[in-house]
Amino acid sequence: MLAIALVYLLIICHTSDNHSESQAPVLSHSQQVFTNIMNRKSVRHYTQQAVSKAQIDTLLRAAMAAPTAVNRQPWAFIVIDKVDVLKALAEQLPYAKMIDKAPVCIIVCGDLNKTFKSDGAVDYWAFDCSAATENMLLQAEAMGLGAVWTALYPENDRVQLVKKMLNIPDHLMPMAAVPIGYPSGHERPKNKYKVENVFYNQF
């Protein structure tokens, strides 16, 4: 327990002070992944540096590698990289005004035609799309980018607005708008670990 805490402290101290990979201590694969998960944060402030097509492709590949119920892959991704569209989105979405400061925004949509739906239960697309969004956020962090999950679904007014603006058909449900850019350095990760959230073998 103490060993884990020390390793984690070492990782955190290192990564917050020094972003140069060449000077990084050698971390195991497991430590690299853990550090990245712990360092992911909601980034709402970006520099003007562009995000490349190759970076966007990598983010989309990460997203589509998410687990999906009965392998239905009920998702679609709309990449917004035109300034006028980013600006229009920011103007219309009160909680996502940072979108026009980001060079790119990816809209994660659930596909209601593809989703797994069991007898009597709700659709599974929102779980699948949440995992896909988290993969994208983690890969953004790993590439030195910053991103934030801003909710569309389940807010019906935002959903209708974005569907109309981007010509999204009825079978697609826009769930999250994820602006992505190089972080300006304002945000730090939160420590959300609470031992009282953990139980053993029964509540």
Next chain:
Amino acid sequence: MLAIALVYLLIICHTSDNHSESQAPVLSHSQQVFTNIMNRKSVRHYTQQAVSKAQIDTLLRAAMAAPTAVNRQPWAFIVIDKVDVLKALAEQLPYAKMIDKAPVCIIVCGDLNKTFKSDGAVDYWAFDCSAATENMLLQAEAMGLGAVWTALYPENDRVQLVKKMLNIPDHLMPMAAVPIGYPSGHERPKNKYKVENVFYNQF
């Protein structure tokens, strides 16, 4: 594009043939995280090797680092590591019979008292808990473990059964049962990338 495909191919070929970290080529932090995301798979077959308390602690820390709407952290985790409880769960859950072959199973629960809920919208706990579950699955992969997301919520019969069995109070909603163990090597990651899922600036 071609460069990305080649790097990815190299990564996949390497990791499927060679699990020894000491012989691995030096990958950047970004490549380590990407490889891990692409290598994550649903693992339903385990060896008898135990999972340590330290490993479980790391998995829970990864889970609680997930993004959560308005930072409500609406989750609780029930770690099942007693053989009789694992066996009872496997007997009761038709789609999760592999639970009694795993040394540990983590039940991810949403907390209905803590969840963010906006006017007129459904709760946000399921998004937050999905991201937490994905973090846990990715960290398991990184540590050489295998895991699989088996759904409880939104299947009401499974939810009621697990609540009763584990003495879970009304404000907690068991969403996923995640058995975890060392993979026996049966499963391979799926390639789910589809360029037709990607759109630019409008549908």
